[in-house]
Amino acid sequence: MSEQATVAAPRVKPVETFRGDFTYSNSPEAIRRFPFPFHRDDYMYSVNIEPHDGTPPGSAYAPAFDIDEHYLSEMAERRTVLEEDPKRCQVLPYMMEAQWDTLELMMTSLAADYPEHFSLTRDGDTWTWENRLLDIRDTFTFKDADTLPLEPFEYITRQVQGDFTLHGQRNDMLYMDGGMVTCQADWSLDFDLGMNFYEWHGPVPRAHEMGVFERALKYLLTLKVGSPVRRLNWTMTVNPRMDTSPENYDKWGIDRATITPDNVGELAHLRVELQSLWRLPRSNAILFSIRCYLISMEELATVPKWARRFHRVLRDLPEDLADYKGFIGFRPTVLDYLARHDDGAATSPGGAPD
């Protein structure tokens, strides 16, 4: 957690949509701070975990939980999804301690990183939380769930961008013991709830054989309070659609067939997850934060280095990964578009724009 504010108060846009008329877009500032996930011109699975330590200042990586211009839109989208499908937020009964841990971590982090928008006043167990962006002000008793309008995990995760899952640790294993999952890349919390680490990663190709999950699990089991870590993951999505859940795949799957050379720049999006992992102090559970960013190919191409590099990564990605990630069908159209922005010039190391 930051000792002081590491980001300026973000300008927050009025509500845009992630469905229907899809009015979502990125401002030039949002594009510049997009967490572009490729540090080289090729890509393969790796554990690629680094400390989530407040660096680099001013980037999307700096805050504990990044709040950006899409805050109001994403919170509105979350409310819509939960209204349609309340099972997107579930926590197993023995995780109440972890729920309070999460609430405390998020409230103290947001208040420290964004004092203009959030504040937390603590007088013993009597806490007052103020979220000026959503016009919320509640006084409650810490660890007394009856004093909040919702269970603590749902209460706070309705106010923070990104999906969140809770993982109890027992017998050197992590379990999917709860979550708020409304902007996921095609996995179901309701189905995976209660699974162990290997089970919920079951459908991922290659990584099991490569030993990625054994190494990642071993690493996570020793995660320390106060030393969160992060990694990036990515896929492609058609339209700026946050809710690419399996539950609604029958409705959004058809989007994949709508990409044409004329609309690919606008419709095809790179979807990046900034994932951070936090050991929680009382429960010893792990909080997994999956913060989703979407950028259209048109927007991506405004950064020449990114268009060149993404073209090369996408072109060289093995078939089975492209299939698993769900874009094998429209990959050629995206490649044609990106090829026009790739002059073959060398790219600089690291993910940041030149």
Place this chain on the structure above:
Amino acid sequence: MGIKSKPEYRELEFDGNATRHVLLAAGPGGDALLRVLDQAARLGRDADAARGPLDVLYLPSAEADLSMRLRSHALGVDAVVAPDRRGLESALRRVLTKAVMGTRLYVAGNEAFVWACVNVAREAGIDDDEVQRERCGSLARPVQCVHCKTTDPAVTTNIYVCPGCGLHVFVRDHFSRRLGVYQSVCVDAEAPGEVPAIEEVYP
């Protein structure tokens, strides 16, 4: 390599170290219980005291009814024969209220039956890993449609029409122990009407 969440099964085997034994089966799974009872009997009379109590709960099915053979087994166990799965589950709950440290469960039947029993045991505080599981009889899978959450208890084909929402859904190997079901997903979402050949793969 298959999906990691897909459960594994093996032949039941009498565990001489357990202090209490609860044997459960449906239909043809009764054969597996008879085998376990034979193994227990082979330990002989002297072992009786050390072996601890042994319960047999059985649910006959259209595939097989081994009630008589279980009841007349030489070990002389008073097998409970349940009229339906609900009855068997209540009987199991009653037995498990008397469960002690060292209780072992042995379950044999189709997948829907096996996981229904495992979940009752879990509610009683018995870990999945303390339950031996053998799959017997039909390979039919209990499958839950990810879209409408309707469960079809016995799917034998790679693709089926969900009885809840009417979509053509494909059966994945992804399995939830908590729900005791495989997951199915719309098969023609990206090309409506293009449904691949439907084949019986879980006879």
